[in-house]
Amino acid sequence: MDSTNDVAREYAEKGAPEGTVILAQYQRQGRGRMMRSWSSPKGKNILLSLILRPSLRLEEVSLITVMSSVTVASLLREEGFHAFIKWPNDIYVEGKKVAGILTEMKSEKNEVKHVIVGIGLNVNMDSSECPEDIQKTVTSLAMLSGHLWDRTVLVRELLLQLEKTYEHLQNQEYDFLLSQWSRLSSLVGHWVEVKVSDKKWEGTVLGTDAKGALLLRREGGFIEAFLSGDVKILDRMSV
Numbered sequence: 001m002d003s004t005n006d007v008a009r010e011y012a013e014k015g016a017p018e019g020t021v022i023l024a025q026y027q028r029q030g031r032g033r034m035m036r037s038w039s040s041p042k043g044k045n046i047l048l049s050l051i052l053r054p055s056l057r058l059e060e061v062s063l064i065t066v067m068s069s070v071t072v073a074s075l076l077r078e079e080g081f082h083a084f085i086k087w088p089n090d091i092y093v094e095g096k097k098v099a100g101i102l103t104e105m106k107s108e109k110n111e112v113k114h115v116i117v118g119i120g121l122n123v124n125m126d127s128s129e130c131p132e133d134i135q136k137t138v139t140s141l142a143m144l145s146g147h148l149w150d151r152t153v154l155v156r157e158l159l160l161q162l163e164k165t166y167e168h169l170q171n172q173e174y175d176f177l178l179s180q181w182s183r184l185s186s187l188v189g190h191w192v193e194v195k196v197s198d199k200k201w202e203g204t205v206l207g208t209d210a211k212g213a214l215l216l217r218r219e220g221g222f223i224e225a226f227l228s229g230d231v232k233i234l235d236r237m238s239v
């Protein structure tokens, strides 16, 4: 198929229930954030999309990305990897990207109709199977651990844990989620640059707000919230 997110969207539009999962061995046109492509060799990694119909307001939908990245990072920590979330949707281990999350939403009349959570987790690939320009920046569980992983077991565990974290979200236990996010974030306390289109801001990351936006304390103390963008750490801990 082209992209599990596209197939999930078609199903969602036809009324597929919350919790429907689309899995693929390969995507012809895997997508990442900001129109980037997501490439993954055949039969090696986890490529999945989950249909959700959350009772969230439009401005709270970023919490779905928070929830998903917390789940993936926690799962990897349980499996023994020192995983970090790089806001908003990347999971890193040993300085390399091991997973990415693409959250897409459909709304109507100010109401959330559905949210598609697309997760790409590099499991058994070798970086030599990736396009050359990203070979040095990506990793997989097999590359990190030195052995192959059973993807079925991992998918099952991932879905079970997503279900649990989603329950926290549906019960409006936002503080729990956001504290988990801060615990797992590679950014809190760092002096960073946030790039949105061609504009750049610098500041210290404080965490996320109740809507999942990244909070940056700028020089002079002014606090700015970002719902999207690219982040680069400019120095080590600054608070």
Ligand code: BTN
Residues within 6 Å of the ligand: 002, 003, 004, 005, 006, 027, 029, 030, 031, 032, 033, 034, 036, 038, 046, 047, 048, 049, 089, 090, 099, 100, 101, 102, 118, 119, 120, 121
């Ligand atoms: C990113 O890092 O920018 C997000 C990558 C998300 C990739 C996954 S793979 C399964 C799902 N289908 C897609 O086309 N994209 C997501």
